[in-house]
Amino acid sequence: MTTKPVRTVYLDHAATTAVDPRVVEAMLPYFTEKYGNPSSIYALGREAAAAIDQARRTVAEILHAQPRDIVFTSSGTESDNLAIKGCAFAQRKQGKNHIITSPIEHHAVGHTVEQLVKEFGFEVTVVPVDRYGVVDPDDVGRAITERTALVTIMYANNEVGTIEPIPEIGAITRQKGVPFHTDAVQAGGSLDLDVERLGVDFLSLSAHKFYGPKGVGVLYVRRFAPLMPILTGGGHERNRRASTENVPGIVGLATALRLAHERREEENAHVARLRDRLIQGILSTIPDVQLTGHPTNRLPNSASFVFHGIEGEAILLNLDLQGVSASSGSACTSASLEPSHVLLAMQVPVEIAHGSLRLTLGRENTDEDVDYVVSILPGIVEKLRAMSPMYHR
Numbered sequence: 001m002t003t004k005p006v007r008t009v010y011l012d013h014a015a016t017t018a019v020d021p022r023v024v025e026a027m028l029p030y031f032t033e034k035y036g037n038p039s040s041i042y043a044l045g046r047e048a049a050a051a052i053d054q055a056r057r058t059v060a061e062i063l064h065a066q067p068r069d070i071v072f073t074s075s076g077t078e079s080d081n082l083a084i085k086g087c088a089f090a091q092r093k094q095g096k097n098h099i100i101t102s103p104i105e106h107h108a109v110g111h112t113v114e115q116l117v118k119e120f121g122f123e124v125t126v127v128p129v130d131r132y133g134v135v136d137p138d139d140v141g142r143a144i145t146e147r148t149a150l151v152t153i154m155y156a157n158n159e160v161g162t163i164e165p166i167p168e169i170g171a172i173t174r175q176k177g178v179p180f181h182t183d184a185v186q187a188g189g190s191l192d193l194d195v196e197r198l199g200v201d202f203l204s205l206s207a208h209k210f211y212g213p214k215g216v217g218v219l220y221v222r223r224f225a226p227l228m229p230i231l232t233g234g235g236h237e238r239n240r241r242a243s244t245e246n247v248p249g250i251v252g253l254a255t256a257l258r259l260a261h262e263r264r265e266e267e268n269a270h271v272a273r274l275r276d277r278l279i280q281g282i283l284s285t286i287p288d289v290q291l292t293g294h295p296t297n298r299l300p301n302s303a304s305f306v307f308h309g310i311e312g313e314a315i316l317l318n319l320d321l322q323g324v325s326a327s328s329g330s331a332c333t334s335a336s337l338e339p340s341h342v343l344l345a346m347q348v349p350v351e352i353a354h355g356s357l358r359l360t361l362g363r364e365n366t367d368e369d370v371d372y373v374v375s376i377l378p379g380i381v382e383k384l385r386a387m388s389p390m391y392h393r
Contacts, residue, residue, distance in 0.1 A: 005321070005322050005323025005324075006322070006323065006372070007368075007369075007372055008224075008323040008324075009323060009324045009325070009365070009372055009373060010362065010364075010365075010375065011324060011325060011326050011359040011360060011361060011365070011369070012325045012326055012327045012359075012360060012367050013209075013301060013360040013362040014131075014158055014186060014215065014301075014302065014327065014358065014360035015328065015360075016080055016208045016209070016211065017189075017208060017209060017211045017212075017362060018356065018362075018364075019208075019211060019212065019213055019252070019256075020207030020211040020214035020255075020256060020259060020279055021233050021250045021370040022100045022255065022259060023211060023212055023213070023255045023256045023259070025249040025294035025333060026254075026255040027213065027249070027251050027252040027254060027255075028248075028253055029379050030048065030247045030248040030251055031248050033280055034047050034048060034051065034247075035048070035102055035247075036048040037244060037248060038051075038052055038244075038245050039051045039170070039234065039236070039244065039356045040284055041328075048245075048247045050207075050251070051247055052072070052247060052250055052251075053067070053139065054254070055072075055250045055251055055254035056070045056072075056078055056254075056385060057181075057253040058217075058255075058257070058258050059069055059218055059253070059254055059257060061354075062193055062257055062261045063194065063195050063203070064193075064194045064196050064197075065195050065222075066223065066393065067219055068223065069093070069219065069220055069221055069222060069223060069237075070218060070219075070220060070221075071142070071195075071219040071220075071221055071237045071240050072216065072217070072218060072237060072241070072245060072246070072250050072253070073216070073217040073218065073219055073241060074215055074216065074217060074243075074246070075107065075206055075214075075215065075217045076183070076185040076204050076205060076217045077108040077206075077217075078151050078204065078217060078219075079111060079180075079185075079204035079206070079218060079219040080106070080108040080112060080183050080185075081108065081230060082110050082210040082219050082227070082229075082230050082231075082241060083110050083148065083152070083175035083181040083204060083219055083221075083227075083230075084099075084109065084112045084113065084116070084152055084181060085112060085116065085229055085230050085231065086226075086227040086228045086240075087149060087150045087179050087181065087201075087202065087226050087271045088116055088120075088122060088150055089162070089228040089282065090226035090228040091150065091179070091226050092122075092149065093121075095147065096146075096147050096148060097121065097122045097123055097147060097149060098123045098124070098125065098127075098145055098147040098148045098149060099113055099116065099117075099121070099122055099123070099124045099125075099148070099149060099150050099151075099298055100124070100143045100144065100148060100151045100152070100153075101124060101125075101126055101127075101130060101131060101151070101152045101153065102126065102127055102128075102135050102153050102154070102345075103126050103128065103342075104129055104154070104157055104159075104162075104166075104225070104341070104342045104346070105152070105153075105154050105183065105342065106158055106183055106185065108383050109154065110181050110341075111150055112121075113265065113277070114380075115341045122149075123147075123302075125143040125338070127139040127140055127143055128345070128377050129345055129346060129349060130346075131158050131185070131234070131346050131347055132162055132294040132295070132297075132346070133157055133162035133292075133293055133294065133342065133345070133346050134162060134164065134165070134294060134297075134331050135153055135164050135169070136198070136247050137168040137169045137171075137172055139148075140153070140172055141172040141176070141353065142175070143175050144178055144249075145368045146296075148151065148176075148178050149178075149179070150178070150179050150180075150181060150182070150375060151173050151178055151181070152167065152180075152181040152182070152345050153166065153169055153181075154182060154183040154184075154186075155182045155183065155186070155187040155191065155198075155203075156184075156186045156187040156298075157186065157342060158185070158291045159292075159293075159301025159304060159342045159343070159356075159358055160293030160294075160296045160298070160302070160304045160342060160343075160346070160358075161186075161294075161298035161299040161301075161303075161304060161360075162297065162298055163294070163297050163298060163299065166182055166198050166200065167197060167198055167199055169199070170198055170200055171199055171201020172198050173201075177228060179201045179202065179225055180199065180200050180202070181200065181201065181202035181203070181365065182198065182200050182203050182204070183204050183250060184203050184204055184205055185204055185205060185206045185209055185217075186209065186299060187299070188209050188257070188260070189209060189210030189211070189260040189264070189267075190203045190260075190264060190267070190268055190271075190299060190300055190301065191299075191360055193205075193261075195222070195230050196207060198241070200220070200222075201222040201225040202220060202221055202222070202225065203218075203219070203220040204217065204218070204219055204220075205217055205218040205219075205220075205253075205257070206218075207249065207252060207253035207256055207257070207363050209314040210256050210257060210260040211256050211259070211260065211363075212252050212253045212255070212256030212257070213248070213249050213253070213256075215249055216246050216249030216250060216252065216253045216378045217244065217253075218229075218253065220240075220285060221240065223367070227240060227358065229242065229315045230257050231239060231243055241289055249262070254385075257273070257314050263363075265393060267286035267295070267363050269368070270363065271300050271301035271361040271362065271363070271365070272300035272301070273368050274301075274302050274361050274365055274366075274367065275300060275302065276372065277303055277367065277370050278303050278359060278370045278373065279291060281371070281373075281374035282305060282377060283385065284304065284383050284392065285374060285376050285377075285378045286307070288307070288308035288309065288391075289305050289306070289307050289308070289327070289351075289381075290305060290306050290308075290346065291303070292305060292306055292343060292346070293355070293393045299360075301360050301361040301362065302358070302360050302361075303358075303359045303360070303361075304356065304357065304359070305322050305343075305352060305358075305359075306343065306348060306352050306355050306356050307355040307356075307357065307358070307381055308352055308354050308355060308391065309355065309385050309388050309390045309391025310354075310384040310385055310388050310390070310391060311354050311355060311384075312328030312354065312355050312356040312357050313328055314384050315328070315355070315357050315377075315380060315381070315384065316328050316357070316381040318383070318384070319373075319376075319377070319380065322327060322380075324372075324376070325356060326331045326358065326359050327357075327358040327359075327360070328356050328357060328358065331348055334347040336347075339353035339354050340353055340356055343356060347393075351390065359373070366370055
């Protein structure tokens with residue numbers, strides 16, 4: 001017989017978020033009442049098309065873009081793929097086959113670039129990061145050549161929360177005339193999305209990271225930026241992404257982004273205070289643990305650590321038994337545990353990188369949630385270390 005946890009604490013908001021009830025309310029009519037295909041010319045179709053147009057205007061206003069620059073997709077992954085492949089293939093016609101990226105990108109970017117290299121003959125330069133996971137803009141500038149088709153650097157890292165110097169990189173790419181994409185999926189609900197200030201030509205978002213529905217994303221495409229469609233069929237999204245639009249999802253995304261934008265300062269202050277309380281509590285009560293990512297220039301809700309001598313997955317399983325949902329940077333592949341590529345790129349030793357833990361807070365978390373985690377985690381770590389042949393003090 002299993003014992004019910006004392007409380008339930010969700011600390012994996014970087015993975016996904018609950019849909020805001022106001023978002024659900026906005027979406028509901030488009031499932032059963034206003035269900036028309038937006039490409040149809042009769043009233044039900046025009047009603048759906050009008051909802052998409054309004055959503056496009058809402059997103060564009062928040063990004064300080066033009067509505068024509070907004071492409072709705074099925075996810076952040078698709079947005080990344082469309083930006084990278086679409087730009088790369090369009091630029092290849094001009095004899096440009098070189099891509100610049102970083103070693104800490106989400107797999108939606110990293111694996112896409114790898115495919116372009118392995119299957120389509122593109123070349124790649126991977127600029128390094130420092131021990132905090134920060135890209136040096138000057139490294140990007142030095143890597144650009146006359147054959148560079150695209151630079152793709154994420155806005156904020158999904159594992160360690162480090163925020164990259166996107167405006168500085170954007171100034172360099174703009175001056176050199178090279179298209180610049182940023183994966184802003186983790187930044188969508190908490191950082192400035194003004195594409196003019198960021199200096200980007202492409203920007204990817206995903207609704208379920210900021211209390212919107214799963215299965216819908218955005219790609220901002222600066223006017224005249226080179227882009228070849230990846231999905232072909234109808235002329236949807238100004239011929240940039242064929243497929244009947246997910247009207248409820250698009251309405252939900254725009255509503256969620258508007259709510260996040262309106263409450264950004266208030267919610268950032270709330271989660272940053274809890275984050276700092278969590279970091280201080282863990283570092284002060286558990287020996288041989290390190291904060292990963294930049295100590296200050298990080299997402300307001302993100303706290304990430306490595307624990308010496310134990311596996312991150314073991315910590316996760318024990319936290320789950322006590323009602324806490326969290327994440328690790330490791331991935332289980334081919335029955336072997338691989339350390340996070342992000343931590344390895346930050347020069348974290350392999351034996352320590354295995355012990356990664358990511359705790360990401362959200363609007364519903366409280367001081368009591370943080371205190372609960374800080375009260376149970378030391379015991380979990382101590383128990384696992386007592387059983388671990390890797391841990392020696």
